[in-house]
Amino acid sequence: MSLYHHLDISNAEELLQHGNLVIPKKVHKDQDWTLEQLQEHLQWAVDIELYTIPFYMAAMYSIKDQGSEARRLLRSVVNQEMLHMQCAANIANAYGTELVIRAPSYGGKVPHLDFALDTPNPTEIYTPYSTAIGPLDVERINTMCIIEYPNWQSCARESNGNTDEYGSIGEFYQSVSQGARVLAEFIQGNVRQVGHFSALYPGVASMTITQDGKAGLAQVESLINLIVDQGEGLTEKKQYVATKYQNQIDDLQPSWDHFEKFSYLREQALPETYPLSFGNDRSREVQQILLKHFGEFLVAMNTVFRGGEAPDFAAIMYKVGGAIAACWENGALPVFSKVSTSSGAQS
Numbered sequence: 001m002s003l004y005h006h007l008d009i010s011n012a013e014e015l016l017q018h019g020n021l022v023i024p025k026k027v028h029k030d031q032d033w034t035l036e037q038l039q040e041h042l043q044w045a046v047d048i049e050l051y052t053i054p055f056y057m058a059a060m061y062s063i064k065d066q067g068s069e070a071r072r073l074l075r076s077v078v079n080q081e082m083l084h085m086q087c088a089a090n091i092a093n094a095y096g097t098e099l100v101i102r103a104p105s106y107g108g109k110v111p112h113l114d115f116a117l118d119t120p121n122p123t124e125i126y127t128p129y130s131t132a133i134g135p136l137d138v139e140r141i142n143t144m145c146i147i148e149y150p151n152w153q154s155c156a157r158e159s160n161g162n163t164d165e166y167g168s169i170g171e172f173y174q175s176v177s178q179g180a181r182v183l184a185e186f187i188q189g190n191v192r193q194v195g196h197f198s199a200l201y202p203g204v205a206s207m208t209i210t211q212d213g214k215a216g217l218a219q220v221e222s223l224i225n226l227i228v229d230q231g232e233g234l235t236e237k238k239q240y241v242a243t244k245y246q247n248q249i250d251d252l253q254p255s256w257d258h259f260e261k262f263s264y265l266r267e268q269a270l271p272e273t274y275p276l277s278f279g280n281d282r283s284r285e286v287q288q289i290l291l292k293h294f295g296e297f298l299v300a301m302n303t304v305f306r307g308g309e310a311p312d313f314a315a316i317m318y319k320v321g322g323a324i325a326a327c328w329e330n331g332a333l334p335v336f337s338k339v340s341t342s343s344g345a346q347s
Contacts, residue, residue, distance in 0.1 A: 009100060009302035012295030018105040018337045023112055025164040027175060030182050035095065038179040042092035043099060045176060047111050048169065049085035049227075051104040052147060053078060054294070054336045055133065059144075061324040061334075062135035062273040069252065070136060070271045073261045076251040080230050080258070082317075083197045087207070087223040089305045091176075093192040094209035094216060095183070101301045103294070103337035107132040115146055117167030122149040126266075133334055135273040141266050148259040150232035173228050180220050187216040192307040201226075203244030232259045277331030287335050290323035294336050 008014050023044070027033050060074035092099055104111070110131060115123050123129065126142035126149075134140055149168055166172040180187075193208035201207070204226065209219045229245050246254035253261060277283065297316050304310035327334040 009306065010299060012292075012299050013338070015102045015298040015302065016291060016295050016336075016338045018103045023165075026166060027179060030178065033179045033182045035183055035186055038095055038176075038183050039092065039097040041172075041176050041179060042088065042095060042097050044112050045088040045173070046085055046092060046099055046101060047104070048113070048172070049081055049088050050101060051111055052081045053085070054104065054334070055106065055131075055140075056081060056144070057321065057324055058133045058334045059136040059140045061321065062328050063271045064274060065271060068271050070265055070268070072252045073265060074136070076247065076253070077258050077261060079197075080247070084227045084231070085301075086194050086196060087227055090193050090208055091180070091220050091223055093305065094187050094189065094220065095180075096186065096188065096191070099302070099305050101298055101305065103298060105337065110147055112166065113169065113172065114163070114165040114167060115149065117163060117165065118149065122146045133336065135328075136265075137270060137273070141262060144262040145259065145266060148232045148257070148262060150257075150259050168232070170228055170232055173224050177221060177224050180224070181217060184214045184217040184220075187211070187213050187220065189216050189219075192305060194304055196313060200247045200249055201245065203246075230257055232257060274328040275331060276333060278333075280331070282330045283327075283332035286323065286326045286330050287332050290320070290327055290334055290336070291338070293319040293323045 027037055027041075056074055056078050060071055060078060063071045063074075065071065089099055108131060115121060123146055126145045128139050129142035129146060130139035131143055147169070150170060166175065187209065189209050189211040191209075193210070195207045198204070198207045205222065206219050207223070209216050209223075211219060225242075226245050229241050240255035241257050248254050256264070293316070296311075297320050300310040300313070300316050304313075310316075324334045
């Protein structure tokens with residue numbers, strides 16, 4: 001059963017109403033893993049990957065110069081976050097998870113992660129920061145660095161004592177990998193698998209899970225490694241993204257992981273962004289257009305990851321991107337849910 005079985009996944013209005021997320025507790029020991037707990041973690045993984053997409057897209061489209069280095073680097077990250085959500089969903093479906101993809105909530109904490117568990121605490125290094133949707137500024141760049149923070153020390157299985165939350169995306173995915181290995185017998189290949197982006201990564205043997213049981217575990221682990229390697233890196237020593245996980249076609253810096261890209265942007269002069277001018281009718285109109293297109297995106301994602309036929313993905317993303325750009329060009333803050341959130345600014 002889906003964790004959000006009460007939601008109508010074909011109803012954009014319902015999917016745009018973000019609510020309290022089901023937050024499973026950290027599993028510490030191999031013998032404690034159950035299939036239900038792994039499915040909860042995999043829904044969780046999709047939630048985390050989706051969270052980054054509007055946040056990064058909004059910052060990207062706030063930049064006036066479409067050809068700027070900052071915008072091109074952000075675009076490469078957005079594209080890979082879409083890939084990461086696909087990979088997480090493919091793994092989830094291989095373990096029989098009934099996914100629900102709904103609007104993220106911004107302005108509070110990043111879903112499921114407690115960065116204070118990291119040593120050192122990235123929220124004390126990358127400050128001020130804000131989890132509210134906004135332009136590419138110091139607060140947003142710092143938040144991006146926090147999200148992708150490569151605290152490899154926290155990835156040790158014995159770290160963080162008996163806490164119920166994870167301190168980094170790397171630690172979280174290590175736990176998912178642990179649960180996937182323990183429960184490998186439940187893997188079912190060719191279940192609601194989606195293979196977009198394969199042409200960009202010919203070195204990856206498969207973007208989908210095609211084999212059952214332990215034979216499919218290598219495919220599961222490859223997709224987890226792709227997510228972690230592209231995001232914050234796999235090891236503490238400075239390293240480049242593995243060649244097979246590099247997008248050599250349209251990525252400005254294919255060997256840089258997301259954390260390295262954001263750290264680089266943090267050291268550069270901020271690009272010019274669109275100013276906000278609240279309250280005019282056109283601003284409200286373009287915000288409603290964005291909500292409409294983002295709702296269509298959510299319905300399409302739920303449809304395709306439930307095994308249905310979705311409309312043309314590129315066309316959907318083009319509409320969402322165009323609507324975000326229209327918001328900024330008309331002085332409006334992009335909105336991605338029906339529920340308003342606080343600013344989330346931290347200092």
